[in-house]
Amino acid sequence: MSIIFNRVKDLKQLINLNNLRLFSAKLIDGKSIAKDIQNGLKLEIEEWVKIGHRAPTLHAIIIGDDPASVTYVNKKMEASKEVGIKSERIYLPKTSTEEEIIKKINELNENPQVDGILVQLPVPEAVSERNVCNAVDPKKDVDGFHILNVGKLTLNMDCFVPCTALGVIELLKWFEEDSKTKIFGKNVVVCGRSKNVGLPIFNILHSDARYNLPGLESTVTLCHRHTPKEQLEMFTKSADVVISATGVVGLIKKEMIKKGACVIDVGITRITTPEGKTKLVGDVDFNGVKEVAGYLTPVPGGVGPMTVAMLMRNTFKAAKLLAQ
Numbered sequence: 673m674s675i676i677f678n679r680v681k682d683l684k685q686l687i688n689l690n691n692l693r694l695f696s697a698k699l700i701d702g703k704s705i706a707k708d709i710q711n712g713l714k715l716e717i718e719e720w721v722k723i724g725h726r727a728p729t730l731h732a733i734i735i736g737d738d739p740a741s742v743t744y745v746n747k748k749m750e751a752s753k754e755v756g757i758k759s760e761r762i763y764l765p766k767t768s769t770e771e772e773i774i775k776k777i778n779e780l781n782e783n784p785q786v787d788g789i790l791v792q793l794p795v796p797e798a799v800s801e802r803n804v805c806n807a808v809d810p811k812k813d814v815d816g817f818h819i820l821n822v823g824k825l826t827l828n829m830d831c832f833v834p835c836t837a838l839g840v841i842e843l844l845k846w847f848e849e850d851s852k853t854k855i856f857g858k859n860v861v862v863c864g865r866s867k868n869v870g871l872p873i874f875n876i877l878h879s880d881a882r883y884n885l886p887g888l889e890s891t892v893t894l895c896h897r898h899t900p901k902e903q904l905e906m907f908t909k910s911a912d913v914v915i916s917a918t919g920v921v922g923l924i925k926k927e928m929i930k931k932g933a934c935v936i937d938v939g940i941t942r943i944t945t946p947e948g949k950t951k952l953v954g955d956v957d958f959n960g961v962k963e964v965a966g967y968l969t970p971v972p973g974g975v976g977p978m979t980v981a982m983l984m985r986n987t988f989k990a991a992k993l994l995a996q
């Protein structure tokens with residue numbers, strides 16, 4: 673009797689172990705989705721030029737020599753070249769004053785050859801990020817950081833939407849199609865309330881689909897640094913979609929995720945491994961969460977390339993707006 677009992681126990685363990693090993697989230701390949709979007713844009717831009725317009729242009733201002741900012745801007749410039757957008761980097765010294773930066777922005781605002789303008793953030797501490805973002809002509813504000821675009825987004829009016837938020841929404845649309853499930857009405861948790869990422873994602877997710885800038889009509893909970901850990905876990909555990917944009921490495925753990933949920937990792941932090949190598953990691957404990965989630969974005973290769981693809985889309989939108 674006890675032999676049979678033990679065999680059944682062994683068998684149960686085997687099944688459990690196999691379950692753990694076999695269940696692995698489907699990866700949402702942001703790199704390939706972004707590539708498809710950029711290939712489509714390239715064709716549209718070729719058509720645009722063929723009918724007599726000049727190629728769209730993007731100008732990026734980099735203040736100082738922060739290596740991460742330089743890398744990000746280089747990626748944006750590479751993508752521009754691939755899709756047929758002419759781009760230029762403008763380097764300003766890190767000692768630049770607010771007036772000097774705004775003077776440069778104004779030159780670009782007034783130049784009819786310039787479609788999209790972005791100022792790579794962060795700006796030096798002595799400079800007001802808000803004043804700099806508000807200096808960009810809202811019609812050329814491809815980052816969607818100008819106060820007018822921020823306001824329009826909250827009212828679901830057509831505007832420039834911040835690129836990372838747009839990228840996350842595109843990934844969610846891909847998820848909806850692939851999983852044949854709609855986010856409409858579902859529980860979504862956004863971790864992080866930054867004005868440029870968490871908040872615009874929240875705005876699009878919760879709002880009405882009938883507006884000019886349609887929302888996804890989901891039930892959204894916005895958590896942030898003061899959300900108690902147990903509370904955060906309670907919310908994420910019942911969420912169909914979890915989006916984390918905090919920069920807190922490993923914040924989202926396996927036990928916080930409902931089986932089959934979709935997890936989007938917006939975090940990107942450079943860490944040094946015990947072996948002394950540097951690597952980029954997200955907010956999500958990837959190896960743990962992939963055992964329970966249904967869908968998961970990798971870092972790198974998830975949201976990052978989508979942000980760049982959305983910048984390309986916004987720049988072409990600016991070019992079309994300016995040509996009207």
Ligand code: GUN
Pocket residue numbers: 790791792793794815835836979
């Ligand atoms: N710094 C980090 N992310 C971004 C971004 O999306 N746009 C700009 N301008 N700066 C950033």
